[in-house]
Amino acid sequence: MKNLIIAEVHKLFKQGKxxxxxxxxFLIELIILFSAYSQGQSVLDILLDNLKxxxxxxxxxxxxxxxxxxxxxxxxxxxxxxxxxxxxxxxxSEYKDRTLLSIMLQPISKWKFILSKYIVGIxxxxxxxxxxxxxxxxxxxxxxxxxxxxxxxxxxNFFEASDxxxxxxxxxxFGAISMVxxxxxxxxxxxxxxxxxxxxxxxAFFLIISNxxxxxxxxxxxxxxxxxxxxxxxxxxxxxxxxxxGKIYWNTSLLIVYSAVTMIVGIIIFNKKDIx
Amino acid sequence: xxxxxQNLSKSYKSIKALDNVSVTCxxxxxxxxxxxxxxxxxTLFKILLKVMKPDSGTxxxxxKRKKPIGGIIEKPALYEYLNAYxxxxxxxSIQGLETNNQFFLDCLTKVGLPIDRKxxxxxxxxxxxxxxxxxxxxxxxxxxxxxxxxxxxxDPIGITSLKNLIIxxxxxxxxxxxxxxxxxxxxxxxCHKLNVLKNGKLIHSGTTQELINESTFAFNITAPNIMxxxxxxxxxxSFKNNQAYVNVGTDKISELIKELHRENIHITSCVPEVNMxxxxxx
Numbered sequence: 001m002k003n004l005i006i007a008e009v010h011k012l013f014k015q016g017k018x019x020x021x022x023x024x025x026f027l028i029e030l031i032i033l034f035s036a037y038s039q040g041q042s043v044l045d046i047l048l049d050n051l052k053x054x055x056x057x058x059x060x061x062x063x064x065x066x067x068x069x070x071x072x073x074x075x076x077x078x079x080x081x082x083x084x085x086x087x088x089x090x091x092x093s094e095y096k097d098r099t100l101l102s103i104m105l106q107p108i109s110k111w112k113f114i115l116s117k118y119i120v121g122i123x124x125x126x127x128x129x130x131x132x133x134x135x136x137x138x139x140x141x142x143x144x145x146x147x148x149x150x151x152x153x154x155x156x157n158f159f160e161a162s163d164x165x166x167x168x169x170x171x172x173x174f175g176a177i178s179m180v181x182x183x184x185x186x187x188x189x190x191x192x193x194x195x196x197x198x199x200x201x202x203x204a205f206f207l208i209i210s211n212x213x214x215x216x217x218x219x220x221x222x223x224x225x226x227x228x229x230x231x232x233x234x235x236x237x238x239x240x241x242x243x244x245x246g247k248i249y250w251n252t253s254l255l256i257v258y259s260a261v262t263m264i265v266g267i268i269i270f271n272k273k274d275i276x
Numbered sequence: 277x278x279x280x281x282q283n284l285s286k287s288y289k290s291i292k293a294l295d296n297v298s299v300t301c302x303x304x305x306x307x308x309x310x311x312x313x314x315x316x317x318x319t320l321f322k323i324l325l326k327v328m329k330p331d332s333g334t335x336x337x338x339x340k341r342k343k344p345i346g347g348i349i350e351k352p353a354l355y356e357y358l359n360a361y362x363x364x365x366x367x368x369s370i371q372g373l374e375t376n377n378q379f380f381l382d383c384l385t386k387v388g389l390p391i392d393r394k395x396x397x398x399x400x401x402x403x404x405x406x407x408x409x410x411x412x413x414x415x416x417x418x419x420x421x422x423x424x425x426x427x428x429x430x431d432p433i434g435i436t437s438l439k440n441l442i443i444x445x446x447x448x449x450x451x452x453x454x455x456x457x458x459x460x461x462x463x464x465x466x467c468h469k470l471n472v473l474k475n476g477k478l479i480h481s482g483t484t485q486e487l488i489n490e491s492t493f494a495f496n497i498t499a500p501n502i503m504x505x506x507x508x509x510x511x512x513x514s515f516k517n518n519q520a521y522v523n524v525g526t527d528k529i530s531e532l533i534k535e536l537h538r539e540n541i542h543i544t545s546c547v548p549e550v551n552m553x554x555x556x557x558x
């Protein structure tokens with residue numbers, strides 16, 4: 001198993017597309033920072049014009065914490081999309097190039113092989129989110145410095161700089177779990193569909209539908225609390241004035257269970273399939 | 277027997293890809309599988325290699341090795357972005373082989389690949405890829421190798437070189453070799469036995485010599501003075517340059533050669549023409 005995991009990591013980092021993905025994430029960060037640098041202050045001034053007449057804000061609100069929060073919002077769509085492309089590609093490329101057949105001709109078990117794909121997919125996702133977190137902290141604090149964080153979630157919430165840092169760090173941790181879920185789903189879709197383009201379309205469709213349904217209030221306890229789409233934005237709860245830790249732990253636990261079930265389903269399907 | 281497939285059947289939706297096929301291969305033996313496209317060769321090999329489950333029938337491999345069987349299906353599937361060394365390393369590491377640099381050099385040398393090529397295998401010729409595919413199939417010392425269409429895409433030099441490698445694997449290392457090809461001429465030169473598949477059914481099976489004899493209907497005889505032969509004219513042979521094309525079966529060729537010798541015809545070659553239609557007839 002260890003050998004399979006090492007081999008998967010080796011393959012992942014020997015492929016150019018992995019570095020394109022990392023480059024794309026880096027570029028998105030830079031674009032967000034550049035946009036904020038060029039237009040952010042004027043946007044904030046318009047938004048807070050009335051509030052500034054009644055309240056005193058310490059420091060510059062266009063600061064590193066706000067920028068990291070903006071970068072954190074790539075967890076909605078940009079980051080999972082890039083992860084889906086790369087991670088599902090680790091399976092579909094093996095089907096396309098028929099290297100899967102060559103692998104299966106060696107004395108290794110099918111379930112161990114595909115489990116190693118899932119494990120490396122999960123590790124890669126965590127590394128990418130960590131990379132996003134580290135670089136966003138470095139760039140944002142480096143260029144804009146620290147300060148209080150203003151976030152609009154139903155209402156405007158203000159957090160002191162130290163509190164903001166605490167919330168952002170935890171948001172990255174819980175956001176990483178959501179990203180892992182999408183990565184696992186993309187591998188399972190790749191196992192089922194095998195073909196690259198079909199997998200990308202299906203996985204991107206899954207992501208879009210998830211984001212649309214997230215905004216829908218079903219007025220049904222089960223759907224509003226158990227449906228997976230209601231669990232992938234848990235990192236946002238860190239920016240409510242009172243952090244609902246109970247809800248966060250429940251959502252995260254359930255999402256981990258869904259991820260494990262999706263992974264087990266993928267392994268079973270892969271085991272039953274002939275390698276054509 | 278190292279490997280034996282008994283009464284193998286496999287269907288894809290409405291198509292019967294393999295219908296009650298039985299094949300065997302012993303140590304040191306090269307067994308050919310011949311058939312047109314869609315005859316079931318690749319399906320048979322995938323089942324023997326256990327990457328595909330048959331609907332019915334059994335595959336028995338009499339080997340206690342960790343990797344009893346290796347193979348290539350259709351064409352070698354390699355990690356194109358890695359070099360030959362990198363490919364061998366990946367396939368060796370996933371099966372937990374203890375390796376070092378010398379091990380990989382030996383693997384490359386064994387199949388006649390240059391050891392100084394460091395570029396990705398996407399730059400390799402098909403012949404080199406086939407050789408690397410065989411090197412990967414041979415990792416972990418299997419007792420049987422299955423090579424599906426190994427000659428496709430190779431030039432004549434590549435074919436000769438690969439044939440010699442396959443013969444060496446069987447004769448010197450005692451491997452059981454299953455091989456398929458569209459090029460019957462190449463198979464009949466190296467195979468001890470042939471199996472002919474048609475529409476998923478095994479329609480002929482036997483020694484290569486038996487099957488070739490049964491399906492040979494003519495010979496191409498070459499000699500510098502062939503035009504002066506009167507016996508060939510009685511056989512209504514057709515002549516072109518120093519060649520005569522004569523319609524005789526294998527049962528009569530020996531007598532014909534003797535008569536040509538008596539006519540002082542100095543034969544330089546005598547090549548059987550195999551009737552492919554007859555070979556592929558039930």
